[in-house]
Amino acid sequence: MKIYADNAATTRLSDTALAAMTPCFQEIYGNPSSLHTPGQLAAEKLAAAREVFARNLHADPREITFTSGGSEADNQALRSAAALGAKRGKRHIVSTKFEHHAVLHTLQALEREGYEVTLLDIPPDGVVTAEQVRSAIRPDTCLVSVMFANNEIGTIQPIAEIGAVCRQAGVLFHTDAVQAAGHVPIDVEALQVDLLSLSAHKFHGPKGVGVLYARRGVALTPLIHGGAQERGKRGGTEDIPGICGAAAAFDEACANMARNADCLTPLRDRLIAGLTAIPHTVLNGDAARRLPGNVNVCFEGIEGESLLLLLDEKGIAASSGSACTSGSLDPSHVLLALGRPHEVAHGSLRLTLSEENRPEEIDYILEVLPGIVSYLRDMSPVWDE
Amino acid sequence: MKIYADNAATTRLSDTALAAMTPCFQEIYGNPSSLHTPGQLAAEKLAAAREVFARNLHADPREITFTSGGSEADNQALRSAAALGAKRGKRHIVSTKFEHHAVLHTLQALEREGYEVTLLDIPPDGVVTAEQVRSAIRPDTCLVSVMFANNEIGTIQPIAEIGAVCRQAGVLFHTDAVQAAGHVPIDVEALQVDLLSLSAHKFHGPKGVGVLYARRGVALTPLIHGGAQERGKRGGTEDIPGICGAAAAFDEACANMARNADCLTPLRDRLIAGLTAIPHTVLNGDAARRLPGNVNVCFEGIEGESLLLLLDEKGIAASSGSACTSGSLDPSHVLLALGRPHEVAHGSLRLTLSEENRPEEIDYILEVLPGIVSYLRDMSPVWDE
Amino acid sequence: MALYSEKVMDHFQHPRNVGKLPDADGVGEVGNAKCGDIMRMYIQVDPETQVITDVKFNTFGCGSAIATSSMATELIKGKPIAEALKLTNRAVVEALDGLPTHKIHCSVLAEEAVRAAVRDYYDRNHIPYGPELAPREDAEDHGH
Amino acid sequence: MALYSEKVMDHFQHPRNVGKLPDADGVGEVGNAKCGDIMRMYIQVDPETQVITDVKFNTFGCGSAIATSSMATELIKGKPIAEALKLTNRAVVEALDGLPTHKIHCSVLAEEAVRAAVRDYYDRNHIPYGPELAPREDAEDHGH
Ligand SMILES: Cc1ncc(COP(=O)(O)O)c(C=O)c1O
C-alpha cells in the first residue's frame, strides 16, 4: 500500500486544478500585459482568478496580489507593514515562536535592519491567546503576525480575537494562512485581518503560486521590482497556468470544505486515539482546535528520521520535526516552543491527511506503526535505561 | 490567419516542456525537502533540472539557483552584488539606460538606499561598447550590469568584451540574459560573467520559472527568506513541474539553437527589408547584431496602439513601445535611449518570431502592414502637415 | 479584444467623420506631446442658427483617442454650439460604454478639441467668450 | 530512497550486531544531546590476543547513525583492538558507499563509540593509554 500522509508539506494537484491549467499552456499562452487578443485572453483569465480568491476570502479583487508562493507572500507582507511602521516611527513587531521560517527569518532580517521583535511564547496546547497579543502590543508596535494554523502541530489560532485586539490598538495584523486556506473558513472582514498569505500547493493547487491579501489602504512594498504587473506591487510575467490552477483548486477546496472536514476529522481522531494508545506517546497541540487533517505525536525514545525511513519502507510518506531530517542540528522549533525537551521533540511524527486519504489507510498506518516504534525503542540505548 | 509575433513577451509552451511537467503534477508531486520516497523522487527531478541548466551554461550545478522568473533573478543578482559591494565600502553600480525595468527599478531602489548608479548612454546602433563600461568603472564600483540582448530592439551586447573589462577591474559582472538564453550561445566561463538571469517562458518553457547563475564565491543574499531550499538562497517550496519544464525547454532550445537561428534569420531579414521599404520607416537597432527573431521599426506619423489594434484585427499579435499601450505616459525608455524623438518612438512596432512561425506568416504580415500604415497616416493630423 | 468595449472598437475600426473640412469655420488642435496623441477637429457652423452643420477630425493617437474623437463628432454634429460646449469627456466615455481607467484621459482630448474648434470659430468671427472657454491650464496633460 | 546509498539502507534496515552484551568487557556511550543521537557500543575482548571477539550496539539516532553503527561493528569484529582504534569515520563512510554531506557527522559518532568502548575496557583493566584516546573535546558535537 502506498499512503501519502504528508499533505502539510505539499499536496497532489487536483484534477480540477490541472483542467484549469491545461488550456493556458499552449492555447491561452499570451502575456496579460500584451494588448493583443492572446494577451487579453490571458488578462481575462488573470482577472477571473483574482475574482475567485477575492470571493472566497470576502475581499475585493484589488486586494489580491499573486506571488510565487507562501514564502514570498509572507516576506512581502512583513516588509510592507514594517515599511509602513517605519514611516510613523514604529519599529516594533509582535509575532510568535512557532511561526514558519518564512516569517521568522524575515523577522530576523528586519531585526538586523533595526526593528525590534517580540516573539510570543506558545502555551502547552499550542494555541496563542489574544490576551498574550494584547499584552505584547506597545505604542511603537506596527505589526502583529500570528499564523492561522501551525504547519507542524496544526493548531488553529484565535484569529478573530487577535484581529479585534489589533484593530482596537490600531496595529496592522498579518496572518500566515498557508496551512489554513482551503481547509478552514476565512473571512478577512469578519476576522479583521489586514494582511494574509496563502499558498496554492497546500490545497491541491500548483506549486509556485501564492496569494497576498492586503486590505485596501495597506500599501504593499514591492519585493520584486520590475514591470507594472499586479498594479506595480510585484514585477514579473504572471504564471497564468499556475494562477488559474490555484484559483480552481481554491474554489473547489472552499466549496467542499465542510464535507472534507467532516470526512477528515474522524480519520484524524482515530489516528490520534490509536497512536496515543502506544505507551509513552503524547499528542502535540490541542486535540480539538486543530486542522481536520493534522496528527502530530511524540514517541519517547525514538528518533524521527529512522521512524520516517521505516514508514517509507512500508509505503507510508510522513514527516517529522526531528533535527536529523533537516540540515540543522536543532529539532523543530515548534515542538521546542511547545515545551517538549530536545530528546522528546526528536521523536515526533506528523501525519497530515487530505480528502484523498482513505479509511483503510488509517487502518494500515495503525497496524504498522506500533511494531516500528517497538523495534526502534528496542534498539535504543536511551529507552532501556 | 492567426499569427503570434510577440515571442519576446512570452512564448507558447513547447510539447517537450509540457511532457516534462506532466508527470510532476499528479505522480511525482512530493516536496523535495521531504525525506520519503515521493519527496526524494522530486528531489532527483530538481537535481536533474539543475544539471541541465549547469551543462548548457557551462556552469556547476551549485551555481544554479531557481527563482520565480527573470525579474526575481535580476532583483536578487543586483541586491546580492550590491550587498557584497557595501561590505567593501563600494557602492557604485554601472548599468545602461535600456535595461529591463526589473533591473532599472531595482537600481532605483538601491539609489534610495544610498548606492550611486551610472547608466550608460545607448549608441545609435543599440550596442553598448566595452569601452563605455571601462570608462564608467570607478574605484568604488562594485557591479556592472549589462543586458545580454535588449528585449525591445533585440540588439546583442558585447558580453565577452565587457566581461573581460570587469574581470580586469575586479568588478562583478551581471547580465540579464532573459532575452538571449535559449536563443544565442551562452558560456559563462568564456564570457567571464559572474551573475546571469534567465526566464523560462522566453524559450517555450513555463511562466514563473527563472534561473539565477552565480559564480562560486559570489554569495547570494536571499530575497525571499524562509526554508533551506536552494541552499538557503531562496525560501519557498520549489515548483518542480515548472522547473522540470524549464529544464526540458532550455535543453531543447540549446540543442536546436543553430538550426532555429538559421531558419529565423532569413525571416527576420525579409521582414526588416519589407517594412523599411515603407516610406519614413526606420529600423531600431543594428541590423546584424540582433536576436535572430527580433524586428523593431518606427513608422513616422503613426501611433503604436492603434497599429497594434488594427494588426490584431487581422490576426497578428505584435507589440509596441508606444506610451499608449502601457499605463505610463512615456513611450519606451529603450527607444528614447536610442535617440528616437517622442513622436517617432510612439510609432514603433516590435515583431518577435520564434521557430514556430512560418514563412507564409511573413508574407501575410508584409501584405497587411503597408495598408494599415497608410490608413493611420491618412487619419493623422501630424502626417498631412 | 477585452480591453475595450464593443462600442469603442466599433468607433475605432469604423471611425465616423474622419477627414478634413477645407472650408472649416473653426479648427481646433489639441494634444499632448508626451503621450504623443494629437487631435484636430474641423467644424462648419451655420452663422444664423449657430448650429454645427458639419464636423470632421484627424487624430494621431491610441485606439481610444480615435474612438473618442469619432464619438465626439457624432455627439456634436447638428447641435447648436451652446450645446456642443456642454459636451464633457464623461459623456463621451459613457456613450462608448466606458473606457479602461488608464484610458479615461484620452477622452479629455476629445472634449478639448471641440472647445478649441469653437474657440477658433469665435476668434475668427470676433465673438467674445468667457474665461470658461479659454484653454485649460492642464489641457496639455489631458488629465494626468 | 535516493537520500542514502543502497548499502546504507541495507545496514539501516538490517542492522548487524544490534543488542547488548550483558558481560561486555567494555562499554562506550557517545552522543550529542542537541541532535539527540546516542550510540552505545559493547565489546568483548580476548585478554590474550586483544582481539575483539564480539561487539553489539544500541543506537538512538537517524538512519545514518544506525547504519554507521552497524557498519562500524562489522569492521571491528574479530579485529585486534589496535586495529579497531585505527577505524576512522571516513572508513565507515566509504564502506557504506558514502553519505550525504550533512550526514557525515553521524559517522563520527561510530568512530567515537568504538574508542569509548576500548577506553572503558582499558580503564576497567587498568591498561594505560595515551592522550590520543582521551575523549575528544568536540566529541559532543560530533563534527559540526
Ligand atoms: C530583458 C528582460 N529582463 C527581465 C524580464 C523579466 O522576466 P520575467 O517576466 O520572467 O520576470 C524580461 C521579460 O519580461 C525581459 O525581457
Ligand SMILES: Cc1ncc(COP(=O)(O)O)c(C=O)c1O
Ligand atoms: C505555515 C507556512 N507558511 C509558509 C509556508 C511557505 O509556503 P511556500 O512553500 O509556498 O513558499 C509554508 C509551507 O511551506 C507553511 O506551512
Ligand code: FES
Ligand atoms: S493614451 Fe494618450 S490619448 Fe490615449
Ligand code: FES
Ligand atoms: S543526524 Fe545526528 S547522528 Fe545523524
